[in-house]
Amino acid sequence: MRILFYDAKNYDKESFTGALQGFPGIEIEYIKSDLDPRTAALAEGFDAVCAFVSSDVSAKTLTILHQHKVGAVLMRCAGFNNVDLEKAKELNIRIMCVPGYSPEAVAEHAMALALACNRRLYKAYNKVRENDFSLSGLMGFNFYQKTAGIIGTGKIGAAMCRICYGFGMKVIAYDVYENPALKDIVTYKSLDEVLATSDLISLHCPLLDSTRHMINIDSIRKMKDGVILVNTSRGGLVKTDDLVEGIRLKKFAGVGLDVYEEETNNVFEDRSEEILETSVTARLLSFPNVMITSHQGFFTREALEAIACTTLQNALDFEAGVPSKNDVR
Numbered sequence: 038m039r040i041l042f043y044d045a046k047n048y049d050k051e052s053f054t055g056a057l058q059g060f061p062g063i064e065i066e067y068i069k070s071d072l073d074p075r076t077a078a079l080a081e082g083f084d085a086v087c088a089f090v091s092s093d094v095s096a097k098t099l100t101i102l103h104q105h106k107v108g109a110v111l112m113r114c115a116g117f118n119n120v121d122l123e124k125a126k127e128l129n130i131r132i133m134c135v136p137g138y139s140p141e142a143v144a145e146h147a148m149a150l151a152l153a154c155n156r157r158l159y160k161a162y163n164k165v166r167e168n169d170f171s172l173s174g175l176m177g178f179n180f181y182q183k184t185a186g187i188i189g190t191g192k193i194g195a196a197m198c199r200i201c202y203g204f205g206m207k208v209i210a211y212d213v214y215e216n217p218a219l220k221d222i223v224t225y226k227s228l229d230e231v232l233a234t235s236d237l238i239s240l241h242c243p244l245l246d247s248t249r250h251m252i253n254i255d256s257i258r259k260m261k262d263g264v265i266l267v268n269t270s271r272g273g274l275v276k277t278d279d280l281v282e283g284i285r286l287k288k289f290a291g292v293g294l295d296v297y298e299e300e301t302n303n304v305f306e307d308r309s310e311e312i313l314e315t316s317v318t319a320r321l322l323s324f325p326n327v328m329i330t331s332h333q334g335f336f337t338r339e340a341l342e343a344i345a346c347t348t349l350q351n352a353l354d355f356e357a358g359v360p361s362k363n364d365v366r
């Protein structure tokens with residue numbers, strides 16, 4: 038079977054080429070362009086396409102893929118909020134994803150952001166490089182015996198709960214479903230209680246209509262002053278304008294973001310002055326207590342290997358026409 042691999046980076050080629058050895062019969066062609074209505078027709082002659090969180094898998098794109106007889110979109114990521122699932126169903130295009138390839142990779146990055154914000158590591162790094170060894174502006178607080186509030190306790194949230202517990206934190210959480218595996222280390226509370234009593238709030242729920250902008254000026258006002266907010270889930274969970282307002286109100290000791298609302302516009306890949314001037318994410322970067330990374334939570338060797346193997350197994354299941362737990366319904 039032949040797969041057209043969109044938005045291929047060198048690290049993708051490395052991990053997929055390595056994994057392909059275990060999947061004879063699959064052929065991959067890599068292209069730099071991302072999947073969208075302008076590039077979908079390039080999939081002519083391919084059985085499936087491989088796409089990512091940044092891809093535009095809208096109704097328009099799916100219609101073009103369907104015209105070119107592409108039968109599956111293999112998402113090499115856990116999230117699929119960028120896919121028009123109804124249209125895919127109507128066109129009988131199979132959508133498969135890679136849920137939970139390495140929850141620890143993302144959770145460890147969430148804690149890295151929390152620590153970097155708390156202990157001002159970015160500032161410390163720059164100061165020392167400029168031969169300034171003073172400690173001014175670097176004071177943080179102990180995580181030990183403080184309260185971590187985890188919103189969403191699925192695979193990644195659960196890993197984050199375990200990490201926070203390991204730091205000696207009191208771990209409280211909000212989820213629409215309680216995770217029984219966490220019963221010994223987590224106390225579930227209402228969302229408002231988590232917002233009001235946590236010293237560190239970390240977001241790990243998916244982006245849905247019900248969760249979009251769950252962090253807005255009302256929820257920010259409910260938080261403790263001096264809280265650290267970390268988002269490694271999806272940018273749309275946070276209303277960026279309101280976050281800016283919250284930062285101006287001095288609500289946060291630090292904000293660590295691995296995801297941001299404007300991500301799909303590739304705002305930082307196209308760094309034109311005009312875009313940066315109007316970008317609310319760029320405005321966020323002007324605050325000294327905000328640290329943004331570029332959606333790198335998943336980016337570990339182990340996670341990339343797992344993503345490649347699962348995506349290729351999904352391709353085989355699609356080819357064989359067998360149902361898979363990785364089908365997105």
Ligand code: NAD
Pocket residue numbers: 115116136137140143188189190191192193194211212213214241242243244245247248269270271295296332333334335336
């Ligand atoms: P998961 O499906 O295992 O867990 C999601 C949890 O959120 C579930 O327990 C679910 O019940 C809960 N949830 C759903 N609606 C909720 C609501 N309204 N309020 C609170 N909780 C709610 O998913 P996961 O594998 O843990 O991934 C979580 C998110 O992390 C993904 O949706 C994705 O957006 C993001 N992610 C980010 C990266 C990265 O590199 N930064 C990588 C992978 C995944």
